[in-house]
Amino acid sequence: MGLFTAYHKKTDETLMVLIQNGDHRAFQNLYDRYATRLNGFFFKMLWSDAEMAEDFVQDLFTKVIDRPELFKIEYKVKPWLFQIAANMCKNAYRKNSFERAYRQHLESEGIHLAHIETKLDHSIQFDLLSKAMNNLEEDNRSIFLLRYQQEMTIEELSETFDIPTGTVKSRLFNLRKQLLTAIEDQKITNHE
Amino acid sequence: MNNDQLLKIDHLIQTKHYEELSQEDKLLVDEHLGGKKSFEQYQILFKETHATQERPVSRLVANNLSTRFKQKNRPVWYSLFNYRIPAYASITLIALIMTASWWWTTSHPNMIEVTKEVYLPGKTDTLLVQLPPDTIVIEKVIQKTIPVYITSNVPSEKTQESTEGSSLAEQQDLTEFLVSGR
Numbered sequence: 001m002g003l004f005t006a007y008h009k010k011t012d013e014t015l016m017v018l019i020q021n022g023d024h025r026a027f028q029n030l031y032d033r034y035a036t037r038l039n040g041f042f043f044k045m046l047w048s049d050a051e052m053a054e055d056f057v058q059d060l061f062t063k064v065i066d067r068p069e070l071f072k073i074e075y076k077v078k079p080w081l082f083q084i085a086a087n088m089c090k091n092a093y094r095k096n097s098f099e100r101a102y103r104q105h106l107e108s109e110g111i112h113l114a115h116i117e118t119k120l121d122h123s124i125q126f127d128l129l130s131k132a133m134n135n136l137e138e139d140n141r142s143i144f145l146l147r148y149q150q151e152m153t154i155e156e157l158s159e160t161f162d163i164p165t166g167t168v169k170s171r172l173f174n175l176r177k178q179l180l181t182a183i184e185d186q187k188i189t190n191h192e
Numbered sequence: 193m194n195n196d197q198l199l200k201i202d203h204l205i206q207t208k209h210y211e212e213l214s215q216e217d218k219l220l221v222d223e224h225l226g227g228k229k230s231f232e233q234y235q236i237l238f239k240e241t242h243a244t245q246e247r248p249v250s251r252l253v254a255n256n257l258s259t260r261f262k263q264k265n266r267p268v269w270y271s272l273f274n275y276r277i278p279a280y281a282s283i284t285l286i287a288l289i290m291t292a293s294w295w296w297t298t299s300h301p302n303m304i305e306v307t308k309e310v311y312l313p314g315k316t317d318t319l320l321v322q323l324p325p326d327t328i329v330i331e332k333v334i335q336k337t338i339p340v341y342i343t344s345n346v347p348s349e350k351t352q353e354s355t356e357g358s359s360l361a362e363q364q365d366l367t368e369f370l371v372s373g374r
Contacts, residue, residue, distance in 0.1 A: 022265035024258070031257060036246040043247050050247075053213070058253045065261050129240050148241040169198050180233055 012077035020068040030077070031061060037150055038085055042107045044145050045089045045138075047096075048130055058087055086142040086160065093138045095099040132182035136175070143168065164190065205234045240369065319367060 007015070007029040018026035035057055042053035063070075063084065071080060133141055139161070146152045146160065158165045204217055210228045213221060221231050257352060273282045323329070 024261055024265065027261050028258065031254060035249045035254070039249045040245050044244055053247065054249055054253055057249055058256060061257050062260065129237065145241065145262065148238050149245050151242070151245070161345040162210075170204075173198050173228065176237070179237060179245055180230070183233070183237070 013073070013075075015075050016071045017073070018066070019064065020071070027065070030064075034078075034081055035061070038081065041082065041085055041145055041150060042089070044130070044133065044149060045085075045141060046092055047134065052092075056085070056092070060084055060088060076156065076159065078152065079156045081151065082146055083160045086139075086146075088140065090138055128183045128186050129179075131186060132179050135182060136178070140175050141176075142172065144179070145172055147172055201225065205231065205238055319363075321367075 007025055010018075010026070010029070010184045012030065012033065015026045015030045019030065038060060039053050039057050042056040043050060046056065058082070064081075071077070133144070136144065143157060143161065144155055147154075152160070154165050154168050157168045161168070196356070197220065200217075201221060204221065208217075210218075210221070210231050221298075225231050225234065346360060
């Protein structure tokens with residue numbers, strides 16, 4: 001009986017092709033597979049701001065709905081989605097650095113916007129890992145999270161960031177070391 | 193450290209305790225990570241990172257996206273009737289379509305003409321005619337093809353009438369001929 005298609009058995013790539021053809025259930029399935037993972041990624045990338053992370057998940061899937069033709073048949077869905085996510089985070093960092101610069105400018109002028117500062121400060125979880133991670137560059141943070149949070153393979157990372165696998169591995173090695181050192185330093189500072 | 197060693201150490205950190213490592217693996221870990229303490233610190237780091245892999249998304253987001261997807265992928269006729277054509281035009285169009293479909297689906301009589309020879313028994317009429325003496329009577333046989341109309345669903349009453357009409361005319365001709373004697 002071919003009345004009901006087992007969507008959960010279909011690959012991500014097949015689902016994307018169905019989405020391009022306007023299949024609502026295929027979209028629902030792809031969303032169920034990736035929404036929580038993308039939310040976890042955005043949460044860690046965007047200063048542990050839960051509200052912002054959800055907004056970004058919605059924005060990302062809105063892009064998928066509005067421009068499904070951006071997905072090409074030769075792509076893999078997982079690296080493609082996380083590549084979009086990483087690019088969105090880059091834009092958010094850019095915007096954030098602009099906001100910080102603007103706030104500093106206002107403060108230098110003697111204008112103090114308490115609500116902006118409170119929002120930014122409270123959005124950061126002050127656990128050691130988050131602190132250490134917040135000090136990483138945006139690309140490095142993405143690579144680290146995609147590897148150790150989202151369990152992406154080296155090949156998928158290479159595809160996502162468009163860099164050779166050797167570069168991914170060496171960056172990961174350095175990142176781990178950097179993070180561990182940062183955490184140790186924070187521990188020492190806290191004790192003092 | 194080469195690439196394979198990096199992957200192997202990653203795998204060991206994620207799957208084993210330091211005490212469970214083989215001698216060879218311990219040497220590898222000690223050489224590159226600096227011993228048990230670092231190994232365990234990496235374990236905590238990876239575990240903490242992995243713990244945040246998934247975060248539930250509120251149902252509202254899913255609903256918004258679902259609605260958006262359905263709206264975007266509505267059939268062409270839906271958007272045509274609801275957004276692109278004024279209501280009165282849509283109604284007129286629907287009425288026209290319904291009339292046309294009724295017209296095409298209802299069966300109409302289809303009349304065709306087929307020539308066919310049919311056997312008819314001879315018909316004899318008796319006429320009383322007063323003729324002058326020494327009149328020569330010539331027998332005239334009139335043959336006529338009678339048209340038969342076949343229709344799909346209308347009874348062919350007309351055919352009978354026309355046959356009768358023809359017959360009367362023939363009789364009148366014959367009477368005239370016989371009376372005049374020419």
